[in-house]
Amino acid sequence: MKKHLIMSLVFLAGILLSAQFTSAQASDKTKRQMYINGKGEVSDRGMKLGYISKEDIIFNNKGKKLGFIKNGKVYDAEGNSMGKAKKGGRYYNDSGEFVLYVEGNDEKCEILDPKGHSLGYIHKNYKLHACAVHCFFKENKIEDDTDAILAGYMNIENALVDDNSESASEAAAQLLNDATALNETHMKKTLEELSNAYDLREQREHFANLSKELYIIFKETGLNGKTLYWNHCPMAMEGKGANWLSLSENISNPYMGETMPGCGLVKETLK
Numbered sequence: 001m002k003k004h005l006i007m008s009l010v011f012l013a014g015i016l017l018s019a020q021f022t023s024a025q026a027s028d029k030t031k032r033q034m035y036i037n038g039k040g041e042v043s044d045r046g047m048k049l050g051y052i053s054k055e056d057i058i059f060n061n062k063g064k065k066l067g068f069i070k071n072g073k074v075y076d077a078e079g080n081s082m083g084k085a086k087k088g089g090r091y092y093n094d095s096g097e098f099v100l101y102v103e104g105n106d107e108k109c110e111i112l113d114p115k116g117h118s119l120g121y122i123h124k125n126y127k128l129h130a131c132a133v134h135c136f137f138k139e140n141k142i143e144d145d146t147d148a149i150l151a152g153y154m155n156i157e158n159a160l161v162d163d164n165s166e167s168a169s170e171a172a173a174q175l176l177n178d179a180t181a182l183n184e185t186h187m188k189k190t191l192e193e194l195s196n197a198y199d200l201r202e203q204r205e206h207f208a209n210l211s212k213e214l215y216i217i218f219k220e221t222g223l224n225g226k227t228l229y230w231n232h233c234p235m236a237m238e239g240k241g242a243n244w245l246s247l248s249e250n251i252s253n254p255y256m257g258e259t260m261p262g263c264g265l266v267k268e269t270l271k
Contacts, residue, residue, distance in 0.1 A: 034120035036129060038107065052129050064220065069129070078216060080186035102127060143221040145180040150226070150247070152178055153214060156194070157244060160207060160254035161261065165200045168207075187213050204255050208242040215245060218270055227271050233264035243267070 040052040050060040056069040074082045083093040108121040152175030159167035172195035194206035229246045236242035236255035251264045
């Protein structure tokens with residue numbers, strides 16, 4: 001049970017990164033303050049966002065699964081590990097960064113960042129489920145950051161279309177530095193791997209993973225009025241095939257580069 005308690009808190013990893021960034025720009029009225037009550041209901045400053053089921057599955061108000069806890073480990077909705085915890089109530093994300101701890105044992109136990117700043121509250125009966133706060137934060141923050149995420153993604157894509165490995169690496173690093181909500185997800189690791197790779201083949205493998213992960217998210221969240229095209233090239237990745245997102249119906253293949261720039265077709269349109 002102790003292990004389960006520790007690991008289930010890890011989902012809050014991403015809220016620290018964004019909460020710190022937001023606090024520098026917003027007034028107290030706009031800061032996110034999550035609360036999980038004794039019924040497992042999750043709210044933000046009084047507005048209900050969703051709930052936690054008896055099976056440790058986290059849902060929003062529309063019934064969409066946001067994450068889950070299993071065998072003492074915490075995962076996002078796609079089954080990606082979100083982090084781990086160590087002794088003494090200190091919690092870390094997958095990059096090894098210390099992100100939060102919990103104090104108290106009553107109806108409002110406080111969730112704090114490493115500097116002691118409040119991130120929210122949780123009822124003592126649900127201390128095992130503080131991770132749920134991050135599920136809701138991540139979902140809303142990614143939608144807020146759609147424009148910045150797409151701009152960074154397209155910079156990587158265009159570099160690969162031009163067979164420019166140096167520019168692709170720089171674009172991935174820049175997207176990491178832009179501090180969007182991607183830094184709060186499993187995709188941060190994918191971006192780090194892409195930014196550290198200088199071989200086009202390896203970069204394109206990471207780009208394929210990034211594209212798949214973003215497709216899953218953008219299919220469920222808003223696109224701020226934009227239209228995205230989900231394209232497929234059967235010749236990519238040595239005949240295994242691969243997909244990518246674009247803002248235009250015109251095909252510019254990031255996997256084939258100058259060899260076959262027009263290879264591919266639109267498989268789905270996202271709005």
